[in-house]
Each structure stands twice: as C-alpha cells, then as structure tokens.
Amino acid sequence: DTAVSQTPKYLVTxxxxxxxxxxxxxxxxxxxxxxxxxxxKFLKIMFSYNNKELIINETVPNRFxxxxxxxxxxxxxxxxxxxxxxxxxxxxSSPGQGYNTGELFFGEGSRLTVL
Amino acid sequence: xxxxxQIPAALSVPEGENLVLNCSFTDSAIYNLQxxxxxxxxxxxxxxxxxSSQREQTSGRLNASLDKSSGRSTLYIAASxxxxxxxxxxxxxxxxxxxxxxxxxxTQVVVxx
Numbered sequence: 001d002t003a004v005s006q007t008p009k010y011l012v013t014x015x016x017x018x019x020x021x022x023x024x025x026x027x028x029x030x031x032x033x034x035x036x037x038x039x040x041k042f043l044k045i046m047f048s049y050n051n052k053e054l055i056i057n058e059t060v061p062n063r064f065x066x067x068x069x070x071x072x073x074x075x076x077x078x079x080x081x082x083x084x085x086x087x088x089x090x091x092x093s094s095p096g097q098g099y100n101t102g103e104l105f106f107g108e109g110s111r112l113t114v115l
Numbered sequence: 116x117x118x119x120x121q122i123p124a125a126l127s128v129p130e131g132e133n134l135v136l137n138c139s140f141t142d143s144a145i146y147n148l149q150x151x152x153x154x155x156x157x158x159x160x161x162x163x164x165x166x167s168s169q170r171e172q173t174s175g176r177l178n179a180s181l182d183k184s185s186g187r188s189t190l191y192i193a194a195s196x197x198x199x200x201x202x203x204x205x206x207x208x209x210x211x212x213x214x215x216x217x218x219x220x221x222t223q224v225v226v227x228x
Contacts, residue, residue, distance in 0.1 A: 004158075031213070043159075043204070043218040055213040090158060101213065104149065104206075108158040 003027050006091045006107040013081060014115055020077045021110045023091030031055075031101050032074040034066060035090040037109070043090070049074055081114045088112070117142045117209045121219035129227050134192035136222050138205035143183045146208040150179050150190050153202045153221065162203075163190070195226045 006023040013019055025032060034046040048056035052068040063079045074091060088109045096102035118141045128134060138148070147166045151159040163172045163179040165188065171180040176193040192199055202223045206216035 040220070041202070042220060043206075043216075045215045048213045048215065050213070056215055058215065092159075101208070102147075103161050103164045104159075104216065105161060106151075106159040109156075 002107075004091055004093055004105050004107040006089075006110050008110060009108065010111050010113075012113045012115065015081055015083060017081050018077065018079045019081060019112065020075060021089055021091075021112075022073070022075045023107060024073050025091075025093040025105070026072065027093055027095070027105060029093035029095050029105070030071055031094045031096065032068065032071070033092045033094075033104070034074065034076050035092060035106075037088040037090060039087070046089075047074075047076075078112075081112075083114050086112055086114045117145075117207055117217040119205060119207050119217050119219040121203075121205060121222050123222060124220065125223040125225075127225040127227060128195055130195060130197060132195055132226075134190075134195050134199065134224060134226075136190040136192075136203050136205075136224070138188040138190070138219055140186045140188075140207045140217070142207075142209060143186055144210050145183065146210065148179075148181055148188050148208070149206045149216065150177075150188075151204045151206065153204060159204065195224075197226050197228050199226050200224055 004025045031050045047066045049068045068074045091107040092104045094101040094104045149164045150162040165181040178191045202221040204221040206218045
C-alpha cells in the first residue's frame with residue numbers, strides 16, 4: 001500500500017489553464033505539506049496543513065490554492081498557469097505537530113510542464 | 116536564515132567502498148536533521164532522522180552523525196552497492212518550522228560495479 005500517493009504523476013498543459021493535483025496519505029498523520037522542486041532540484045515548502053488547518057503559506061502566489069477536506073487529503077489547485085510554474089510538486093506528511101513534526105514521508109511527485 | 120550545503124555535488128565510487136556524504140548548516144538551532152534518498156523520477160525516501168539531542172543514528176549499513184556546534188552532519192554508507200546509486204539530500208528543521216525543512220541541493224552518488 002502506498003503511504004503517500006499523489007495524482008496525476010504527469011501534467012502537460014498550456015499557459016493560462018487551471019490544474020489540480022490530489023494527495024492522500026494512509027499513515028494516519030496529522031500534518032501534510034506541498035513542496036516544490038525546481039529545475040535546479042531545490043526543494044522548497046509551499047504549504048503546511050495540520051488537521052485540515054493551514055499553518056504555513058510560504059509566500060506562494062494566490063494562484064495556488066490548497067484544500068484539505070480531511071486530514072488524510074491535501075489537494076493543490078493552480079489557476080492561470082505560468083511557464084515558471086513548471087516543476088515537480090511533492091506532497092508529504094508527518095506524524096508530529098508544532099515545531100518538531102518528526103519524520104517526513106513523501107509522495108512520488110507530480111511533474112507539471114507548462115507550455 | 117538557515118542555509119544547508121552539501122558537498123560534493125556528485126560522487127562516483129567503485130562497489131564495496133564506503134561512502135561519506137557531507138551536509139553543513141549555518142544555524143545550529145535545529146530541531147532535527149533528516150537524510151533522504153531520491154531516485155530519478157521518484158519521490159524522497161526517508162533514510163534517517165536525527166533529533167537535535169542525538170549525536171548519531173544507525174540503520175543497517177547507514178550511519179548518520181550530527182554535530183550541531185559545528186553545523187555538520189555526515190551520512191556514512193558502508194560497503195556501497197550499485198543499488199545505492201541515487202541522490203542523497205539532507206534537510207534541517209529550523210526552530211520556526213512546521214515542516215518547513217531547509218533542504219540541501221543533494222549529492223548525486225554513482226556506485227560502479
């Protein structure tokens with residue numbers, strides 16, 4: 001059973017379109033995240049959610065809107081896609097809360113290509 | 116602001132040699148440090164998590180040390196195998212974190228048979 005699963009694995013779309021990525025974890029974790037890995041392979045956090053509540057919004061443009069319907073799911077919707085949004089987006093979860101959230105478990109990533 | 120550096124960026128060793136991967140961080144006030152492995156086109160797999168109060172963690176052939184005062188962590192992989200070929204990333208958890216890990220750029224490892 002995949003612990004953190006995200007779909008789709010690949011998205012190719014035109015500038016200006018809207019797209020969504022879904023993420024689910026079956027680990028019973030309270031905290032979920034979206035990370036972005038750019039072309040230089042740097043990973044940066046975008047959002048952090050704990051029990052469906054937004055905790056961190058790391059100065060991400062408001063074209064990006066995360067939604068957590070329950071603590072096992074965290075989806076990412078992106079409006080008006082731009083070329084610079086092309087990246088790999090990773091969902092992750094962890095058991096802890098607060099400042100020491102414990103070990104992070106990552107999904108396999110969703111590679112977004114904006115043409 | 117916390118900065119995490121991994122040197123070298125790439126490393127190639129023959130099978131059987133021990134691997135030593137370095138990670139340095141600028142702010143010693145961390146809650147933990149985590150090592151990950153990333154295979155091409157795949158997600159990150161957690162290898163070891165060292166809490167700030169610990170000096171090292173071991174799992175099988177892997178051993179990671181943490182020296183907060185000098186801002187360094189080292190991942191040792193004993194008796195490397197071709198299956199160890201991957202990119203290894205370290206990530207430090209700063210005090211103001213909620214999972215806001217600061218990642219290094221990674222060390223790409225190739226183990227040749």
